[in-house]
Amino acid sequence: MISPQELIERAYAVLATRPGFVERQDQRQISLLLADCIEAGNSGAFEAPTGLGKSLACLIPAIACAMALGKRVVIATYTNVLAEQYWRHDLPLALSLFEPFLADLKGDEGPPALPACQFLIGRTRYACLAAGLETQPALIRDFQRRAEMGIESEFRSLAQRPARELSRLWGQISAPPVCPGKLCDHYEPCFYYKARRLAERAQVVITNHSVVLQDALLRRASDGEQTMLGKVDFAILDEAHDFVQAAQNGLEFELSAAKLATLESLAIRLFQSVGSAALTAQSVPEWEKLFRGYKAVLDGAQRGLVDLGMAVQNSGILAATPDSVWRHPQVQKSAIPERLEQAKAIATEVGAATLAFTGEARRQVTAWRDADKIGGEIAKSALDAVRGYATYLADYAYGCFALFDDTPDGIEGPGPLGPASVTHLSMTPDRGPVLRLDLIDFREPLRTLLWEKTPWACLSATLALDGSFDYFVRSTGAEPNFAEILPTPFDFPSQAALYLPPNGRIPDPTWARKSGEEEVYYDALARELRDIIQTMGGGVLALFHSRREMEAVYGRLGLESTRYPVYLQRATGASTTGDRFRENVHSSLFALRSFWTGFDAPGETLRCVTLVRVPFEVPVEPAALARMAYLQAEGLDPFAAHTLPLAKMMMRQGSGRLIRRTEDYGLIALLDPRLRSKRYGEEILENLPSGMRTFDDVVEAAAHLGIGALA
Numbered sequence: 082m083i084s085p086q087e088l089i090e091r092a093y094a095v096l097a098t099r100p101g102f103v104e105r106q107d108q109r110q111i112s113l114l115l116a117d118c119i120e121a122g123n124s125g126a127f128e129a130p131t132g133l134g135k136s137l138a139c140l141i142p143a144i145a146c147a148m149a150l151g152k153r154v155v156i157a158t159y160t161n162v163l164a165e166q167y168w169r170h171d172l173p174l175a176l177s178l179f180e181p182f183l184a185d186l187k188g189d190e191g192p193p194a195l196p197a198c199q200f201l202i203g204r205t206r207y208a209c210l211a212a213g214l215e216t217q218p219a220l221i222r223d224f225q226r227r228a229e230m231g232i233e234s235e236f237r238s239l240a241q242r243p244a245r246e247l248s249r250l251w252g253q254i255s256a257p258p259v260c261p262g263k264l265c266d267h268y269e270p271c272f273y274y275k276a277r278r279l280a281e282r283a284q285v286v287i288t289n290h291s292v293v294l295q296d297a298l299l300r301r302a303s304d305g306e307q308t309m310l311g312k313v314d315f316a317i318l319d320e321a322h323d324f325v326q327a328a329q330n331g332l333e334f335e336l337s338a339a340k341l342a343t344l345e346s347l348a349i350r351l352f353q354s355v356g357s358a359a360l361t362a363q364s365v366p367e368w369e370k371l372f373r374g375y376k377a378v379l380d381g382a383q384r385g386l387v388d389l390g391m392a393v394q395n396s397g398i399l400a401a402t403p404d405s406v407w408r409h410p411q412v413q414k415s416a417i418p419e420r421l422e423q424a425k426a427i428a429t430e431v432g433a434a435t436l437a438f439t440g441e442a443r444r445q446v447t448a449w450r451d452a453d454k455i456g457g458e459i460a461k462s463a464l465d466a467v468r469g470y471a472t473y474l475a476d477y478a479y480g481c482f483a484l485f486d487d488t489p490d491g492i493e494g495p496g497p498l499g500p501a502s503v504t505h506l507s508m509t510p511d512r513g514p515v516l517r518l519d520l521i522d523f524r525e526p527l528r529t530l531l532w533e534k535t536p537w538a539c540l541s542a543t544l545a546l547d548g549s550f551d552y553f554v555r556s557t558g559a560e561p562n563f564a565e566i567l568p569t570p571f572d573f574p575s576q577a578a579l580y581l582p583p584n585g586r587i588p589d590p591t592w593a594r595k596s597g598e599e600e601v602y603y604d605a606l607a608r609e610l611r612d613i614i615q616t617m618g619g620g621v622l623a624l625f626h627s628r629r630e631m632e633a634v635y636g637r638l639g640l641e642s643t644r645y646p647v648y649l650q651r652a653t654g655a656s657t658t659g660d661r662f663r664e665n666v667h668s669s670l671f672a673l674r675s676f677w678t679g680f681d682a683p684g685e686t687l688r689c690v691t692l693v694r695v696p697f698e699v700p701v702e703p704a705a706l707a708r709m710a711y712l713q714a715e716g717l718d719p720f721a722a723h724t725l726p727l728a729k730m731m732m733r734q735g736s737g738r739l740i741r742r743t744e745d746y747g748l749i750a751l752l753d754p755r756l757r758s759k760r761y762g763e764e765i766l767e768n769l770p771s772g773m774r775t776f777d778d779v780v781e782a783a784a785h786l787g788i789g790a791l792a
């Protein structure tokens with residue numbers, strides 16, 4: 082049988098015949114390294130710079146190993162945008178590279194087939210036929226006819242309505258977090274469940290980090306009996322620099338008014354799903370009593386949360402593990418131990434009532450069946466419904482217990498996910514009081530959920546810092562058997578330059594905050610950005626770390642004095658703002674976190690990326706405070722071990738928005754004066770692409786690059 086490596090060589094030979102082909106040795110090298118890892122079950126970390134053709138480099142070995150070795154490979158990205166790009170653009174290209182020589186590979190049973198591939202993202206990104214037929218029948222029928230996958234981005238492009246209306250309509254037709262599943266009349270054609278069924282059988286699955294984590298949590302909760310992705314031989318995590326962020330989102334837990342309302346609506350759905358069985362069993366009063374009892378507990382918890390919020394007024398930390406974190410002076414400053422028992426009582430009651438509700442529902446249906454009050458088929462459907470909802474509800478109940486690491490006697494839960502966490506009460510103006518648990522060390526949870534279960538490869542254009550993977554390993558617990566940093570294919574010395582304003586032109590932002598001179602700082606930033614925009618003729622992407630700062634500077638720009646439009650990223654509609662910027666070569670864009678990573682504007686549109694300030698995390702939020710305390714307890718300096726590496730990673734990501742192709746060129750403007758004045762400034766600069774000339778005059782820098790205000 083032909084080896085995966087041979088298949089890869091043949092696929093690249095076909096690629097070399099395609100129009101516009103550019104030879105990239107490193108792309109082929111990554112493919113071969115990945116194939117070795119998949120074959121041997123080794124795990125690897127790869128820094129694969131932008132422009133290398135990373136997606137194709139991952140897909141080719143996945144396909145080759147599926148064909149030659151029968152391996153099942155999952156490729157997961159952080160953003161759905163990249164997952165869709167893999168699916169729509171790179172996968173068809175990768176498969177087409179194998180087609181020309183399939184006939185030559187004849188075995189005893191004829192030529193091998195290309196592997197089955199499937200796309201799967203989170204369920205709420207799919208349209209729900211049941212909800213759509215109830216609220217927007219004509220729209221959903223039309224969508225069902227035209228959509229390939231049934232996901233939100235397709236809906237947005239096919240429906241062709243104003244953005245605000247699209248969001249409202251999508252809210253009506255998107256799939257709920259839990260649903261009757263097999264009991265739904267539309268289960269067979271359901272977009273989401275169809276994708277899941279196919280994903281369990283496919284040999285190559287394109288998905289996102291969040292699904293990989295959900296799959297791992299489902300396996301953990303069901304002792305491996307239930308999965309979303311089936312048996313996985315190898316997991317490739319692209320955009321792996323964001324994997325901790327995905328873990329942060331995926332492994333957090335919240336008890337809030339909104340979550341309690343979701344529990345109630347799930348209970349109503351379960352109540353209705355089993356309603357006809359209860360009627361047949363002549364047990365409606367008993368069934369209603371069960372539901373009413375659970376609803377009363379949820380209503381009580383809603384009131385309890387409001388009381389807690391009124392008593393506290395401000396956010397505060399309720400508990401933290403290990404004890405060294407809880408005892409840390411900074412954590413104690415934000416602690417509200419006097420509210421611990423009140424908060425714990427709410428969480429324990431909701432958790433216990435939720436488990437009791439599902440347990441009693443199962444007991445009642447089983448009793449009706451055993452007493453022959455309902456037939457075998459009805460009993461099976463009713464028990465299936467109970468089981469479907471019980472998985473989600475029980476999971477939520479264990480989350481409630483985990484909030485205070487307090488599982489009532491006699492209940493066996495899966496236990497806490499990790500050894501270090503913080504539980505806090507957040508007061509949010511729009512969501513009211515929220516009890517929330519955040520993990521502060523992801524190493525152990527990710528090790529037990531993922532790294533030890535399946536061999537993996539983590540890839541990103543910015544995975545290494547200071548030339549090593551130490552920070553990645555320290556923050557994720559992933560220990561690769563193999564690591565490789567590949568060089569950039571771009572010629573940074575000729576394609577880009579650095580601009581750092583001279584000393585004294587912009588005040589130190591820390592000094593400005595501490596001395597109450599922020600107005601002076603904002604004025605200086607506005608002057609600087611106005612100059613940059615005028616000099617570059619627009620095409621400036623200015624990346625900020627805080628909305629307050631961004632809006633303050635934007636307000637001072639004096640737009641009437643510049644000929645070029647400047648867009649501002651609003652609280653909603655990031656994608657629309659990005660599109661407007663891409664469409665107008667003279668426009669500039671002021672944007673926040675989501676634009677630091679993953680935003681792509683190749684070509685002339687983006688001629689200057691401006692990083693306004695080094696994005697240091699300020700430990701004011703409970704999770705950040707607790708993490709600092711935890712690192713100190715481990716004998717580490719939190720700034721050196723966490724804050725600075727994270728900032729370096731973000732600076733690499735932000736500046737990486739500029740050069741996306743070999744034809745791109747432009748300026749990286751760094752406006753934070755601390756890059757010149759502080760020792761860490763040099764370290765941050767050393768992590769940017771090497772060889773770029775540095776200027777302290779923006780006009781000279783633009784002239785060096787041959788950029789002038791476009792006519």
Ligand code: SF4
Binds near residue numbers: 268274
């Ligand atoms: S199975 Fe669930 S998601 Fe699918 S159509 Fe039915 S209710 Fe909606």
